[in-house]
Amino acid sequence: VSITMDPLFLAWSSYRRRRFQRCADICSKLLSGSPYDQAAWSLKTRALTEMVYIDEVEVDQEGIADMMLDESSIAQVARPGTSLRLPGTSQGAAPTPAVRPMTQSGRPVTGFVRPSTLSGRPETMEQAIRTPRTARPVTSASGRFVRLGTTLFEYIFHLENDVKNALDLAALATEHAQFKDWWWKVQLGKCYYRLGLHREAEKQFRSALTHQEFVDTYLYLAKVYQRLDQPITALNVFKQGLDHFPAEVTLLTGIARIQEEMNNMISATEYYKEVLKQDNTHVEAIACIGSNHFYTDQPEIALRFYRRLLQMGVFNCQLYNNLGLCCFYAQQYDMTLSSFERALALVSSDEEQADIWYNLGHVAVGIGDLTLAYQCFKLALAFHNNHGEAYNNLAVLELRKGRIELLKFILMYIYSKHFTSSTLSEIKCYLKLIIELLADNCQRLVSEHLFTVLVISLILHIGLHKNHVVYSQIILQDPWLIVQ
Incomplete structure (x- = not known):
């Protein structure tokens, strides 16, 4: 007698192994036979949601429309050191823009491309964020209807991207729970934040904290204050979270990011070191500390941090590019060209190829081979014809040759x-x-x-x-x- 596995258990097993498409297909077959099976509906919506799930704590894309049409600013002229939009006003003893390059927003280039940054953005959101964390905390309410409601909300919010209906569902569920369920209040805050109603989102997150202290709630609330350009208040929220969750890595990382965006590099480095004391495999902390050591004229120490990333299994062209620059400025010339060769073998876009050839041009200028430098800058422009730095250095080389026109x-x-x-x-x-x-x-x-x-x-x-x-x-x- 052949023994077959229960299809619902097989679908749940596929979900646990993150085979979401297979899980959704099995649930669809179950629903074709019994269309009122709530367990199959719940599991299918969870699987479809996980396929497109984005961690709202990490991803925060602020487009040009949000910046130009922002009406939530408190003061038009902020005090020095209290605004993320005026990062140069803080006194952090950071390198000058002549030493450390700046982004278009005026902030120093970080050592780690975060999901919220516009530079280095992958083709799809699924590639931008691949997190092993679960999609949802456990709700304080119980019962199959409530569990199906939480799954339905995430399906509407993430997969359908229908924020209005998700907001209506969250409001009805909050009223049904007599305004005591912290999870639904957090979802209300997420909907308000997505709609640009930041003050209403702040009220919901603070109300949720009165019912249940949770790390993600502190992260959401701090993100609201960052969007309102109140970094000092966001830092206070993170510190309040550390009082309830001491040595929490995500809270320490949030403080370090804000300090770095405010150009306070000394304090940011201290918090990143505190992160490494709790989690010595934190890639962002290692990369940012290494970048800070490189731009403060300590390439030997930066080289140690980048080699640590290699030992951890990080393998991309950006890391080898940074290794090549550190080896060059640390006068380890035997490793410089081999690192750049590895970087060129791992490029995935023309912009990355142009940056590597531009750095090779700097190496050629450093060793005095201006002919090689000229060719490297030309190659950088061949791959990315809007590379302003390569144009500038190429113009300097033309000036040395006397070609004024x-x-x-x-x-x-x-x-x-x-x-x-x-x-x-x-x-x-x-x-x-x-x-x-x-x-x-x-x-x-x-x-x-x-x-x-x-x-x-x-x-x-x-x-x-x-x-x-x-x-x-x-x-x-x-x-x-x-x-x-």
Whole structure:
């Protein structure tokens, strides 16, 4: 007699082994026979949710619309050391921008690309965050209906991305629990945060903390204050969490990140060291401490931290690139080129390849081989034609060769394209506004002759640079192209 395994148990086993698609397929077969099986529905929704689950604590993408249309700022001119948008005002004894490069937001380049940063973003969110942590804490309520409700909320919130209906469900569940279930209050706060209602999210997270102290709740609340540009309050929230959960790694890491974003490198390094005392395999702490030692003119110590990452199994082109630079500045030339060769063998994008060739150009300049440096900078531009640093160094090499005209052309190209694009966008905005006004008033579009006169007036008013005469001539030849 053949013994077959219960399909529901087999689906649960697949879920435990993180084979979510197989689990969902088995549950679908079960539901085709008994469509009212709540256990199968619950397990299927959990499996589908796990396939697209994103840790809301870590991922926080702030787009250009959020930055430009932000109305939640407390003060237009923040005090020095109290704002993440003015990181240069803090007194942290950090290296100057001439020593340590800065990002476009004015913050120093970190040693670890976090999920919340826009640079180095993978193709999909599933690749950006792969965490072994479970999706959900245990709710304080009990019963199959409540368990199915929590699963349904996460299905709507993560898979369907329907925040409005998820908010309605969380509000009804909170009312049904007589406003005493901390888990549903946390979900309400997540919905409010996703909708941009940060003050309402703050109230829900603080109310949840009165019912149950939980690490993730402190992390969510601190993230709200970071979005409100209140890093000091976020630090206080993390410290309150450390009072209830001493030596918690995630809370210590959050403090270190804020200190690093505020350009207070000494304090950030101390907290990262505290993280390593609790978890000596924490990749972010090791990478950030190594990066800080490198930019404070201690490449030998930074080399030890990067070698530690290699021993832990971290294997990518960025690590070998950093190893090559540390070996070069530590005068270990036998390891420099071999590290860069490994980095070139592991590249996954043209931007990474351009950065590696740019660093190789720096190595060539350091050893005095300007011909090799010239070729390396050329290769960097071949892989990434908007690499401003490579253009700048290439212009310096052209200056040494006495090619003044080529030098002017290279330096002009660094900014001229962006300047022209911004100017044309401004003209396009004005022209569309004029056309709408004339069409409303005259019930017909303006004639091409009058339109050309308006284009000339706008060009003279905005004041195009003399190097962009060619672009203005193209516009005047066919002015209607700019509004298409």
